[in-house]
Amino acid sequence: EPEVTQTPSHQVTQMGQEVILRCVPISNHLYFYWYRQILGQKVEFLVSFYNNEISEKSEIFDDQFSVERPDGSNFTLKIRSTKLEDSAMYFCASSASLDRGVGNEQFFGPGTRLTVL
Amino acid sequence: AQSVSQHNHHVILSEAASLELGCNYSYGGTVNLFWYVQYPGQHLQLLLKYFSGDPLVKGIKGFEAEFIKSKFSFNLRKPSVQWSDTAEYFCAVNAHGNQFYFGTGTSLTVIP
Numbered sequence A: 001e002p003e004v005t006q007t008p009s010h011q012v013t014q015m016g017q018e019v020i021l022r023c024v025p026i027s028n029h030l031y032f033y034w035y036r037q038i039l040g041q042k043v044e045f046l047v048s049f050y051n052n053e054i055s056e057k058s059e060i061f062d063d064q065f066s067v068e069r070p071d072g073s074n075f076t077l078k079i080r081s082t083k084l085e086d087s088a089m090y091f092c093a094s095s096a097s098l099d100r101g102v103g104n105e106q107f108f109g110p111g112t113r114l115t116v117l
Numbered sequence B: 001a002q003s004v005s006q007h008n009h010h011v012i013l014s015e016a017a018s019l020e021l022g023c024n025y026s027y028g029g030t031v032n033l034f035w036y037v038q039y040p041g042q043h044l045q046l047l048l049k050y051f052s053g054d055p056l057v058k059g060i061k062g063f064e065a066e067f068i069k070s071k072f073s074f075n076l077r078k079p080s081v082q083w084s085d086t087a088e089y090f091c092a093v094n095a096h097g098n099q100f101y102f103g104t105g106t107s108l109t110v111i112p
Helices: none
Strands: A005-007 A010-013 A019-024 A031-037 A043-050 A053-057 A065-068 A075-079 A088-095 A112-116 B010-014 B019-021 B032-038 B045-050 B056-058 B064-068 B073-078 B087-094 B106-111
Touching: A005 A088, A010 A019, A019 A031, A019 A088, A019 A112, A043 A065, A043 A075, A075 A088, B010 B019, B019 B106, B032 B064, B032 B073, B045 B056, B045 B064, B045 B073, B073 B087
Parallel strands: A010 A112, B010 B106
Antiparallel strands: A005 A019, A019 A075, A031 A043, A031 A088, A043 A053, A065 A075, A088 A112, B019 B073, B032 B045, B032 B087, B056 B064, B064 B073, B087 B106
Protein backbone atom coordinates (compact mmCIF):
# COMPACT_ATOMS: atom_id res chain seq x y z
CA GLU A 1 0.00 0.00 0.00
CA PRO A 2 1.43 3.42 -0.91
CA GLU A 3 2.44 5.60 2.00
CA VAL A 4 3.86 9.00 2.83
CA THR A 5 7.47 8.90 3.95
CA GLN A 6 9.45 11.48 5.89
CA THR A 7 13.12 12.02 6.60
CA PRO A 8 14.81 12.31 8.96
CA SER A 9 12.86 10.65 11.73
CA HIS A 10 14.62 12.81 14.32
CA GLN A 11 16.49 16.08 13.80
CA VAL A 12 18.41 17.88 16.52
CA THR A 13 19.55 21.42 15.82
CA GLN A 14 20.88 24.49 17.57
CA MET A 15 18.68 27.54 17.98
CA GLY A 16 19.09 29.89 15.02
CA GLN A 17 20.04 27.17 12.56
CA GLU A 18 18.11 26.35 9.42
CA VAL A 19 16.46 22.97 9.06
CA ILE A 20 14.84 21.26 6.11
CA LEU A 21 12.34 18.50 6.72
CA ARG A 22 11.66 16.21 3.81
CA CYS A 23 8.58 14.35 2.73
CA VAL A 24 7.71 12.09 -0.18
CA PRO A 25 3.91 12.18 -0.65
CA ILE A 26 1.94 9.36 -2.23
CA SER A 27 2.82 9.44 -5.90
CA ASN A 28 -0.55 10.24 -7.50
CA HIS A 29 -1.60 12.76 -4.86
CA LEU A 30 -1.80 16.42 -5.78
CA TYR A 31 -2.34 18.15 -2.42
CA PHE A 32 0.30 18.34 0.25
CA TYR A 33 0.26 19.51 3.84
CA TRP A 34 2.41 20.11 6.86
CA TYR A 35 1.16 19.83 10.42
CA ARG A 36 2.97 19.99 13.71
CA GLN A 37 2.33 18.58 17.15
CA ILE A 38 4.06 20.11 20.14
CA LEU A 39 4.47 17.52 22.88
CA GLY A 40 1.23 17.07 24.77
CA GLN A 41 -0.75 19.37 22.49
CA LYS A 42 -3.01 18.90 19.50
CA VAL A 43 -1.98 18.41 15.91
CA GLU A 44 -1.98 21.87 14.27
CA PHE A 45 -2.23 22.76 10.62
CA LEU A 46 0.67 24.72 9.16
CA VAL A 47 0.24 24.90 5.40
CA SER A 48 -1.28 23.29 2.33
CA PHE A 49 0.26 23.25 -1.12
CA TYR A 50 -1.15 22.61 -4.55
CA ASN A 51 0.05 23.24 -8.08
CA ASN A 52 3.37 24.58 -6.84
CA GLU A 53 1.96 27.20 -4.57
CA ILE A 54 0.63 27.62 -1.07
CA SER A 55 -3.15 27.35 -0.99
CA GLU A 56 -3.69 27.88 2.74
CA LYS A 57 -1.55 28.65 5.74
CA SER A 58 -2.14 29.17 9.43
CA GLU A 59 -0.91 31.95 11.74
CA ILE A 60 1.88 29.62 12.84
CA PHE A 61 3.33 29.59 9.32
CA ASP A 62 5.19 32.91 9.48
CA ASP A 63 8.12 34.22 7.45
CA GLN A 64 10.47 31.76 9.13
CA PHE A 65 8.74 28.90 7.34
CA SER A 66 8.71 28.01 3.67
CA VAL A 67 7.68 25.02 1.60
CA GLU A 68 8.88 23.77 -1.70
CA ARG A 69 8.38 20.96 -4.14
CA PRO A 70 11.88 20.88 -5.62
CA ASP A 71 11.20 17.94 -7.90
CA GLY A 72 8.41 15.55 -8.83
CA SER A 73 8.53 13.57 -5.64
CA ASN A 74 9.78 15.59 -2.66
CA PHE A 75 7.93 18.15 -0.58
CA THR A 76 10.02 20.09 1.92
CA LEU A 77 9.44 22.32 4.91
CA LYS A 78 12.21 24.79 5.72
CA ILE A 79 12.53 26.63 8.99
CA ARG A 80 14.95 29.47 8.39
CA SER A 81 16.12 30.26 11.92
CA THR A 82 14.86 27.76 14.46
CA LYS A 83 13.57 28.78 17.87
CA LEU A 84 13.19 26.67 20.98
CA GLU A 85 9.42 26.71 20.53
CA ASP A 86 9.76 25.07 17.11
CA SER A 87 10.53 21.79 18.89
CA ALA A 88 7.71 19.49 17.86
CA MET A 89 6.74 16.53 15.74
CA TYR A 90 6.19 17.63 12.15
CA PHE A 91 3.82 15.58 10.04
CA CYS A 92 3.55 15.67 6.29
CA ALA A 93 0.29 14.59 4.65
CA SER A 94 -1.07 14.27 1.14
CA SER A 95 -4.47 13.81 -0.43
CA ALA A 96 -5.70 12.86 -3.87
CA SER A 97 -8.64 15.18 -3.92
CA LEU A 98 -10.10 18.28 -2.38
CA ASP A 99 -13.56 17.17 -3.35
CA ARG A 100 -15.34 17.14 -0.02
CA GLY A 101 -18.25 15.30 -1.51
CA VAL A 102 -16.14 12.40 -2.69
CA GLY A 103 -13.53 12.02 -0.06
CA ASN A 104 -10.57 14.13 0.82
CA GLU A 105 -8.90 12.13 3.55
CA GLN A 106 -5.32 13.01 4.18
CA PHE A 107 -2.67 10.33 4.46
CA PHE A 108 -0.01 11.09 7.03
CA GLY A 109 3.67 10.31 7.19
CA PRO A 110 5.39 8.99 10.33
CA GLY A 111 6.62 12.43 11.33
CA THR A 112 9.95 14.10 12.01
CA ARG A 113 10.72 14.90 15.60
CA LEU A 114 12.53 18.26 15.66
CA THR A 115 14.46 19.16 18.78
CA VAL A 116 15.85 22.68 19.01
CA LEU A 117 18.54 23.18 21.67
CA ALA B 1 -12.50 29.76 14.83
CA GLN B 2 -13.09 26.08 14.40
CA SER B 3 -12.53 23.85 17.35
CA VAL B 4 -12.66 20.15 17.99
CA SER B 5 -13.07 18.85 21.53
CA GLN B 6 -12.20 15.43 22.79
CA HIS B 7 -13.27 15.30 26.39
CA ASN B 8 -11.61 12.03 27.34
CA HIS B 9 -7.88 12.59 27.61
CA HIS B 10 -6.93 9.18 28.91
CA VAL B 11 -9.11 6.09 29.00
CA ILE B 12 -8.15 2.80 30.60
CA LEU B 13 -10.23 -0.30 29.85
CA SER B 14 -9.99 -4.03 30.32
CA GLU B 15 -10.10 -6.26 27.28
CA ALA B 16 -13.63 -6.98 26.03
CA ALA B 17 -14.98 -3.77 27.56
CA SER B 18 -16.96 -1.43 25.33
CA LEU B 19 -15.45 1.85 24.20
CA GLU B 20 -16.93 5.23 23.42
CA LEU B 21 -14.75 8.26 22.80
CA GLY B 22 -16.40 11.63 22.52
CA CYS B 23 -15.77 14.23 19.82
CA ASN B 24 -17.57 17.54 19.44
CA TYR B 25 -16.89 20.29 16.92
CA SER B 26 -17.94 23.88 16.66
CA TYR B 27 -18.61 24.48 12.96
CA GLY B 28 -22.25 24.86 11.92
CA GLY B 29 -22.03 24.15 8.21
CA THR B 30 -21.30 21.05 6.20
CA VAL B 31 -18.41 19.07 7.61
CA ASN B 32 -16.32 16.05 6.78
CA LEU B 33 -15.38 14.09 9.88
CA PHE B 34 -12.55 11.69 10.56
CA TRP B 35 -11.09 9.53 13.26
CA TYR B 36 -7.39 8.79 13.07
CA VAL B 37 -5.44 6.36 15.23
CA GLN B 38 -1.76 6.51 16.15
CA TYR B 39 -0.34 3.25 17.47
CA PRO B 40 2.82 3.52 19.58
CA GLY B 41 5.74 4.48 17.37
CA GLN B 42 3.63 4.65 14.23
CA HIS B 43 2.06 7.38 12.15
CA LEU B 44 -1.51 8.60 12.02
CA GLN B 45 -3.78 6.15 10.21
CA LEU B 46 -7.34 6.71 9.11
CA LEU B 47 -9.88 4.65 11.11
CA LEU B 48 -13.04 5.93 9.49
CA LYS B 49 -14.58 8.94 7.84
CA TYR B 50 -17.95 10.57 7.29
CA PHE B 51 -18.82 12.69 4.26
CA SER B 52 -22.53 12.23 3.72
CA GLY B 53 -25.33 9.66 3.85
CA ASP B 54 -25.74 7.16 6.66
CA PRO B 55 -24.64 8.89 9.87
CA LEU B 56 -23.46 5.58 11.30
CA VAL B 57 -20.08 4.92 9.77
CA LYS B 58 -18.15 1.68 10.02
CA GLY B 59 -14.39 1.68 9.90
CA ILE B 60 -11.53 -0.73 10.19
CA LYS B 61 -10.88 -3.11 13.09
CA GLY B 62 -14.49 -3.11 14.30
CA PHE B 63 -14.69 0.62 15.01
CA GLU B 64 -17.73 2.70 14.17
CA ALA B 65 -18.76 6.29 14.69
CA GLU B 66 -22.07 8.09 14.69
CA PHE B 67 -22.54 11.58 13.33
CA ILE B 68 -25.25 13.44 15.25
CA LYS B 69 -25.65 16.77 13.51
CA SER B 70 -27.89 18.29 16.18
CA LYS B 71 -25.26 17.61 18.82
CA PHE B 72 -22.26 18.51 16.65
CA SER B 73 -20.82 15.17 17.68
CA PHE B 74 -18.97 12.29 16.05
CA ASN B 75 -18.33 9.75 18.79
CA LEU B 76 -16.18 6.70 18.20
CA ARG B 77 -17.32 3.31 19.46
CA LYS B 78 -16.18 -0.26 19.62
CA PRO B 79 -18.23 -2.96 21.36
CA SER B 80 -15.28 -5.01 22.60
CA VAL B 81 -11.74 -3.64 22.78
CA GLN B 82 -8.55 -5.65 22.48
CA TRP B 83 -5.09 -5.06 23.90
CA SER B 84 -3.94 -4.17 20.37
CA ASP B 85 -6.30 -1.17 20.40
CA THR B 86 -3.96 0.61 22.80
CA ALA B 87 -3.18 3.83 20.93
CA GLU B 88 -3.85 7.55 20.66
CA TYR B 89 -7.12 8.44 18.92
CA PHE B 90 -7.67 11.76 17.16
CA CYS B 91 -10.88 13.24 15.88
CA ALA B 92 -10.52 15.63 12.93
CA VAL B 93 -12.89 17.94 11.11
CA ASN B 94 -12.66 19.47 7.67
CA ALA B 95 -15.16 22.29 7.49
CA HIS B 96 -13.95 24.38 4.56
CA GLY B 97 -10.79 24.76 2.58
CA ASN B 98 -8.41 21.90 2.95
CA GLN B 99 -7.03 22.14 6.45
CA PHE B 100 -8.02 19.62 9.06
CA TYR B 101 -8.75 20.66 12.63
CA PHE B 102 -7.71 18.06 15.15
CA GLY B 103 -8.80 17.39 18.70
CA THR B 104 -6.21 17.02 21.42
CA GLY B 105 -6.41 13.24 21.22
CA THR B 106 -7.48 10.50 23.61
CA SER B 107 -4.96 8.01 24.88
CA LEU B 108 -6.51 4.55 25.20
CA THR B 109 -4.84 1.87 27.30
CA VAL B 110 -6.34 -1.61 27.16
CA ILE B 111 -5.33 -3.92 29.96
CA PRO B 112 -5.13 -7.61 29.04
